[in-house]
Amino acid sequence: MNKYRLWNILPIVVFVGLWESITRLQNMDGHSFFPPFSTVMQEFYYLIINGVLVKNLLRSLIRILIGFSAGSVAGLMVGIVMGWKEAVNKIFHPVFSLLYPIPALGWLPILLLWFGIGEILPITIIFICSFFPVLYNTITGIKSVNKDLITVAETLGAPKFKILTTVILPLALPNIFTGLRLEAGMAWRVIIAAEMIAIPTGIGALLMKAESLLRIDIIIVCLMVLSVMCFSFEKFFLFMERKLTCKWR
Amino acid sequence: MPAIELQGVTNFILDNVNLKIMDKELLVLLGPTGAGKTTILNTIAGLIPYQGSILIDGQPVEGVPTHKRRIGYFFQNPALFPHLDVFSNIAYSLKIKKFPAEELKKKMRELLQLMQIEHLAHRYPKDLSGGEKHRVALARVLASSPRILLLDEPLVSTDMRFSKYFQMELRRLQKQLEITTLYVTHDFIEAEEMGDRIALVYGGRIEQVGTYQEVFFSPKNKNVSRFVGEQNIFSCDYSKPLGNGLVEVGIRGLAIVVHHQEGKVSKIAIPSGHIGVYNDSPRSKINNFKGKLIEMRPLDTFLQLKVKIGEVVFLVEMQKSVGEEMGLNVGKEIFIVLKLPWIKVLNGG
DSSP: OOHHHHHHHHHHHHHHHHHHHHHHHHOBTTBOSSOOHHHHHHHHHHHHHTSHHHHHHHHHHHHHHHHHHHHHHHHHHHHHHHHHOHHHHHHHHHHHHHHTTSOGGGGHHHHHHHHOSSTHHHHHHHHHHHHHHHHHHHHHHHHTSOHHHHHHHHHTTOOHHHHIIIIIHHHHHHHHHHHHHHHHHHHHHHHHHHHHHTOSSSHHHHHHHHHHTTOHHHHHHHHHHHHHHHHHHHHHHHHHHHHHHTTTO | OOSEEEEEEESSSOOSEEEEEOTTOEEEEEOOTTSSHHHHHHHHHTOSOOEEEEEETTEEOTTOOGGGSOEEEEOSSOOOOTTSOHHHHHHHHHHHTTOOHHHHHHHHHHHHHHTTOGGGTTOOGGGSOHHHHHHHHHHHHHHTOOSEEEEESTTTTSOHHHHHHHHHHHHHHHHHHTOEEEEEESOHHHHHHHOSEEEEEETTEEEEEEOHHHHHHSOOSHHHHHHHOOEEEEEOSEEEEEETTEEEEEETTEEEEEEOOSSOEEEEEEEGGGEEEESSOOSOOTTEEEEEEEEEEEETTEEEEEEEETTEEEEEEEEHHHHHHHTOOTTOEEEEEEOGGGOEEEEOO
16 A cells, blocks of 8 residues: 555544544443444444345435536537537527526426426436536536647538547647546535425435434434545546547647 | 639738749748738638638639638647647548558558657657648648648747757748648748748738849838848949858958858848947957948937948947947947858849
């Protein structure tokens, strides 16, 4: 293990150690509002064994994968057209500028009325949550490509669509990935909130059930799972971004 | 038939530009910044709109998109694609044209050898020096086998040493590949060294087209002479070869040494801004003359001097601050040095 890794892990080990010892010292009558780390891990194990955690996590994960993929692809497509064609940008930019600042969860009441409680609701919220940032980062990425490179490609005999696919999009990738990376984490935060408020299944719903049963250990398990998922999603896109662009940046 | 012909080309910068560029010729577009030199290249490339007509090989190209004009455009900034390695940068146009893999490899091998950059093939632009980037950019332009080569101040962002080397390379390649070329510069010496002919561009118009000597020794109008610079142009009474590429010429009793390979020298010209002025005799033994300052006129940040040496009066321009430091005044005896590289020579009987 190299020094860098050690310095990353050491604070976590110290934090867990402090957590365990302080909560054990303050544990009153075998019941605590902040259970020790070992108790949380034990509950984590039970939740996996009895399938509750996996079932709810899968529900949230599938919603995120569908909503995030659809939102990102749509954001990317519309972003490419708006970044590439100024006329389209001029038409749609004012509308999207008005819709973008609305928080994804702000759409929840109207979506509840339109779709009712069901799978469409969280997927649509994740779609909205992913669409706008990917859209804006794609437009920014395309517009920030050095115009000289486009002219060079043109003089080298590349037709417009080839320039888009061989020069503009590869050079816009870092911006596009920034949008994807930021929204990958955000999608988890939004789905949890949506499930806590309006959906009976998923990690957010499990959190709410645990709260009604005063099961703080389950709540902490859910928060830890959420933290790992956000972190993994962001790291995945960071890895992809580096894989695709680090050679030339 | 000219390879390129511009007929009354006019746009927001150009004003009725008429110009013929002959096949395999290297024509230099020379002029000050903002004169419209790059705009002429851009109209030929089809990158900006214009009125009038441009013919390539006798065919009008209005309505032909840039990517179908068969031009190779080398920009001031090499503008390599940062996401592609050297090989892919150069092969870009070949891949666009869907060259068969074997042919592509063969052509790439030739180009990398021609430009002596085989060792750079798998490097990315971020890992290249300025000179290497220039060579790669030129290879990329040549890869598309252009009918016409447009070079927009290709030496502007290079250091002095590389710029000389690259200039020679460009000239060699242009002759070897016999590509009709337009070369933009604002540097007179560069224009002299590169061009078969020079077109002087001023205020969006072509003021004069001719050989370097025609433009330099016989400026057609005020705009040309203003750009070429106030010249000291003298007819030579005699010219005597000294060997080693040097010739002594006589100007009303004054013996001046000039660079000249063969033939008689009929006229010489010395730009007024390239004459050295000294209070004491400098070390230089060649073209070092003692004279008298007979007139001194301040012009913005410059001083315009008239220095009389024997029967000959030289027009000299120098920085005002330097003149003040030297304590120059009319009547003072000073030394001038005529620098060899700056003495231009006109052949003839």
